[in-house]
Amino acid sequence: MIVAAIALNTFREAVRDKILYVLLAFGTLMILVSRAIGWVSFGGEDKIMTDIGLTAIWMFSGMVSIFVGTGLIYKEIDKRTIYTILAKPAERWHFLLGKYLGLALTTLVNLLVLAAIFVGYLWLCRAPVTLALGEALWLTFVEMLVVTAVAIFFSSASTPILSAIFTTIVFFAGQLTKWVVDLGAVLKDSHPWAGKVLYALYLVFPNLHNFNIRREAVLATQDRLQMAIPANELVACTVYGLAYTAALLLAAHLVFRRRNF
Amino acid sequence: MQGTANSPEVAQWVERVARNASGERLAQWGYTLYFVLFAVGVALLLAFSFLPDERTPDAADTASRRWLRRLSRARWYLAHSGAIILALLCCISQQTGVDERRGFIADQDKRYEKAIRQLAARKDKQEALRAEYLYIPQGNALTYMSLGNTSIAADYVWLLSLQYVSNSFRRGHKFDMLLRFYDTVLDLDPHWVEAAINAGKILSALEPNRYAVEKFYTNAILKNPDDWRLPYEAGRLFVVPPSNLALQADYSRRAVAWFNGVITRLKRRLEKTPASSPVAAGTTRQIKEIEDLVARLAVESGYYDAADELLWKAAHDETLPKAMRNAAATEWLNAHSLVIRTALQRAVDEHKKRTGAWPADLRPALGALKSVKMVPFDENGWPVDAFGFRIEYDPASGKVSSRGVNAKRTLQAASIMNALLDLYRSNNGGEAPRDLAVLQTFVRRFYGNPANPPGPAVLDALGADLNTIVSPLGTPWEYDPKAGKVVLPGYCNAKVLFRNARKIVGDEE
Structure with missing residues (x-):
C-alpha cells in the first residue's frame, strides 16, 4: 500500500516534468519524419520507416529512464521531502521500490504513447503491422526496466549529473557487451588473462543487446510473420531483465539504507 | 547560335535569360528588404535613445507630454526590437559570407x-x-x-x-x-x-x-x-x-x-x-x-x-x-526437332568415325531414334521433324538439319533484315538498296562505330560478321529491291510453320 502510494505519487510528479513532454515530442517527430526518409529510398520504404520508428521509441524511452530517473531520489533529498515520507511508517525500501515502480509506470506510459503513434502511423501509411513489432516493443520495455533500475541505483548513491553520466555509460556499454567477448578472443594470444577478465565483465555488466530484436522484428513484419523470435527466447530475455532489475534494486537498497541525509 | 527563332536552342536560351533575370530581381528585392529592415532597426534604437525615461504621471502634464509618457513605457520594447533586428541582419550578412566562401553541400x-x-x-x-x-x-x-x-x-x-x-x-x-x-x-x-x-x-x-x-x-x-x-x-x-x-x-x-x-x-x-x-x-x-x-x-x-x-x-x-x-x-x-536432329547427327558422326566416310543417306543412323520418344516418319520411312518437314541430310558434309528449326530462325532473322532495310532507306532519302551487298556495306559501316555496336538480336540474326547475304537456311536471301523487303519461301510463314503447335493445344481451325 505504501509502495503503491509512493509509486503513484512518483508517476504524478514525473508526468508534470517538462522534459518528459520534450522527449515525447521529439520521439513523435522522429516517427513522423521516418516516412519522408523512406521516400528517398529505392525500395524498402516500409522497412526504413519501421526501423526508424522502433529505434526512436527505444532511444527516447531510454532518455526518459535516464533523465527522469536519475533526478528523482536526489530531488526528494534536496527538497527535504524525504523526511516527511520516512517519518511516516515507511521503510527505506518502500521509498526506493515506490520510486522505481513510479518511474517504470512513467516509462511504460511513455512507451505506450509512442507505440500507439508508431503503429497508427504505420497503419495509416499502409505499412505492414504484425505481432512481431509487439515483441520488439515488449523487450524494449524490459530493457527500460533494467535501465531504470540502473538509474535508481546510481541516483541512490550520487548526484543527478553523475548518475546521468554513469547510467548513460551503462546504457551504451550494455548494448555492446556482446562484442567484449570477441575482443577477448582477439587479445587471447598477446594477453591471455584479458579474455578471462573481459568475459567476467561481460557476465557482470547488463547485456542490453539481449533486448534488441528490432532487426528481427522488422524483417518478420516485412514478411508478414507474427513472431520475430520464438516464445521461449522472449520469456528467457524477460526473465533475464527482471532478475537483473531485482539485483540492481537490492544493490540500490544496500547503498540507500546506509546513506545519511 | 545556329537555331532559328522557333528552335529549341533559342527557347532554352530565352528561358535561361528569363530565369537569370528573375533571380536578379529576387536578389534586388532581397537587398532592398535588408536595407529597409536595417533602417527600421536603427530607427527603433534612435527612438529608444531620444525618448525620455519619464513614467511617473504628473497632474500638470499637457496632452503631448502625456503621449510622450505613454510612449516612454514602450521604450525598452523599442530597444529590444531594434537590437534583435540588427543582430539578425548581422547573422544573415555573416551567413551569406560563409556560404560564399564555403558553398552549400553540393x-x-x-x-x-x-x-x-x-x-x-x-x-x-x-x-x-x-x-x-x-x-x-x-x-x-x-x-x-x-x-x-x-x-x-x-x-x-x-x-x-x-x-x-x-x-x-x-x-x-x-x-x-x-x-x-x-x-x-x-x-x-x-x-x-x-x-x-x-x-x-x-x-x-x-x-x-x-x-x-x-x-x-x-x-x-x-x-x-x-x-x-x-x-x-x-x-x-x-x-x-x-x-x-x-x-x-x-x-x-x-x-x-x-x-x-x-x-x-x-x-x-x-x-x-x-x-x-x-x-x-x-x-x-x-x-x-x-x-x-x-x-x-x-x-x-x-x-x-x-x-x-x-x-x-x-x-x-x-x-x-x-x-x-x-x-x-x-x-x-x-526443341523436339533439335532432339531428333542431334540424335541423328551423333549417329552420323559415329558412322564416320567407324567407317571413315559419311553415310550416303540417313538409313544407317535411324537406329539412334529408338531412344527418342515420338519421332514421326513420312510414308517413305524418312524421319520428319516436329514442324512436319523431312529431316535434311547432306552426304557431302555429313550435316543433318531440320528445315523447321532453320525456318523458325529465318523468320526471326527476316524481321531484323527488314528493319535494317528500313534503316537504310531512312538514311538514304527513302531509297531502298540496289542489292543486299549494298545493305551489307551500309550495315557494317553503321555498326562499325564503337559508340554504336550491334545489339544481340542483330548479331543473332546476321552473325558476328554482319552477313546480310546468306540466310539461316544456308541459302542467299531472296530480295525484292522494288519493295525493299526480303522475300521468304512459302513454308517460312508462321501460320504454316506452327500448325502442329495449334494441334497440340487443340486450337486447330
Whole structure:
C-alpha cells in the first residue's frame, strides 16, 4: 500500500516534468519524419520507416529512464521531502521500490504513447503491422526496466549529473557487451588473462543487446510473420531483465539504507 | 547560335535569360528588404535613445507630454526590437559570407571530388580510391557506432549508396565503390533481401560484367539460402542476351542452373504451405512459369532433352493460360526437332568415325531414334521433324538439319533484315538498296562505330560478321529491291510453320 502510494505519487510528479513532454515530442517527430526518409529510398520504404520508428521509441524511452530517473531520489533529498515520507511508517525500501515502480509506470506510459503513434502511423501509411513489432516493443520495455533500475541505483548513491553520466555509460556499454567477448578472443594470444577478465565483465555488466530484436522484428513484419523470435527466447530475455532489475534494486537498497541525509 | 527563332536552342536560351533575370530581381528585392529592415532597426534604437525615461504621471502634464509618457513605457520594447533586428541582419550578412566562401553541400561535394581528383593526379589511382573509401564506414565499425542497431545502420548505408549512385552519374559514371556499399549493407542486415535484390538490379544496370554481379548475388544467397527471390534475380541476370554472342550458351546454362534452384526452393515452400491457401496457388503458378522459362533457356543452352520434356508438359497443362500453352507448344516444336536432329547427327558422326566416310543417306543412323520418344516418319520411312518437314541430310558434309528449326530462325532473322532495310532507306532519302551487298556495306559501316555496336538480336540474326547475304537456311536471301523487303519461301510463314503447335493445344481451325 505504501509502495503503491509512493509509486503513484512518483508517476504524478514525473508526468508534470517538462522534459518528459520534450522527449515525447521529439520521439513523435522522429516517427513522423521516418516516412519522408523512406521516400528517398529505392525500395524498402516500409522497412526504413519501421526501423526508424522502433529505434526512436527505444532511444527516447531510454532518455526518459535516464533523465527522469536519475533526478528523482536526489530531488526528494534536496527538497527535504524525504523526511516527511520516512517519518511516516515507511521503510527505506518502500521509498526506493515506490520510486522505481513510479518511474517504470512513467516509462511504460511513455512507451505506450509512442507505440500507439508508431503503429497508427504505420497503419495509416499502409505499412505492414504484425505481432512481431509487439515483441520488439515488449523487450524494449524490459530493457527500460533494467535501465531504470540502473538509474535508481546510481541516483541512490550520487548526484543527478553523475548518475546521468554513469547510467548513460551503462546504457551504451550494455548494448555492446556482446562484442567484449570477441575482443577477448582477439587479445587471447598477446594477453591471455584479458579474455578471462573481459568475459567476467561481460557476465557482470547488463547485456542490453539481449533486448534488441528490432532487426528481427522488422524483417518478420516485412514478411508478414507474427513472431520475430520464438516464445521461449522472449520469456528467457524477460526473465533475464527482471532478475537483473531485482539485483540492481537490492544493490540500490544496500547503498540507500546506509546513506545519511 | 545556329537555331532559328522557333528552335529549341533559342527557347532554352530565352528561358535561361528569363530565369537569370528573375533571380536578379529576387536578389534586388532581397537587398532592398535588408536595407529597409536595417533602417527600421536603427530607427527603433534612435527612438529608444531620444525618448525620455519619464513614467511617473504628473497632474500638470499637457496632452503631448502625456503621449510622450505613454510612449516612454514602450521604450525598452523599442530597444529590444531594434537590437534583435540588427543582430539578425548581422547573422544573415555573416551567413551569406560563409556560404560564399564555403558553398552549400553540393559545392562541398564538388570540392571533395576535386581534391580526390588532385590526389589521383599526384599519386596513384589506388591512393585516391583509398581516400574515397574513408567516406564509408565498415560494417563492423557501424555496428559499434549504432550501438548494435545494425538494421538502422544498414538503412543509412543503403541511402548513402543511392546518393553515391546519383552523384556518380555527375562524376562520369564511376561506380568503383558501389559493391563495397552493398556488401556493407549485407554485412549489417544480411536478411534484408529486398535491398539485396534492388542492389543487384542497380549493379546489373551499371556493371557490364554479369559475372561480377552474380558474385554479389552468390554472397547474398549464402546468407539467405532458403529465399527463392535471390536465385531468381541471379538467373534473370543471364536471361538478357550478352553483347558477345559467344557467351550466350554459358549465360543460358547459368540462368537454367539458378532457376532450377528457384524451383527447388519454391517446391520446398509449397510443401510447407496448406494446399487450400492462396499462397499455395500462387506458388504453383510461379513454379510453372519458371519451368516454362527454364525450358526455353534449355534450348539455348543445348539441353534439348530437358527442354523437350518441360515444354511438352507445359503445352499440355490445362491449368495454364492458352497463350502460354501456345507459346510452349511452339517452342516444343523447335526443341523436339533439335532432339531428333542431334540424335541423328551423333549417329552420323559415329558412322564416320567407324567407317571413315559419311553415310550416303540417313538409313544407317535411324537406329539412334529408338531412344527418342515420338519421332514421326513420312510414308517413305524418312524421319520428319516436329514442324512436319523431312529431316535434311547432306552426304557431302555429313550435316543433318531440320528445315523447321532453320525456318523458325529465318523468320526471326527476316524481321531484323527488314528493319535494317528500313534503316537504310531512312538514311538514304527513302531509297531502298540496289542489292543486299549494298545493305551489307551500309550495315557494317553503321555498326562499325564503337559508340554504336550491334545489339544481340542483330548479331543473332546476321552473325558476328554482319552477313546480310546468306540466310539461316544456308541459302542467299531472296530480295525484292522494288519493295525493299526480303522475300521468304512459302513454308517460312508462321501460320504454316506452327500448325502442329495449334494441334497440340487443340486450337486447330
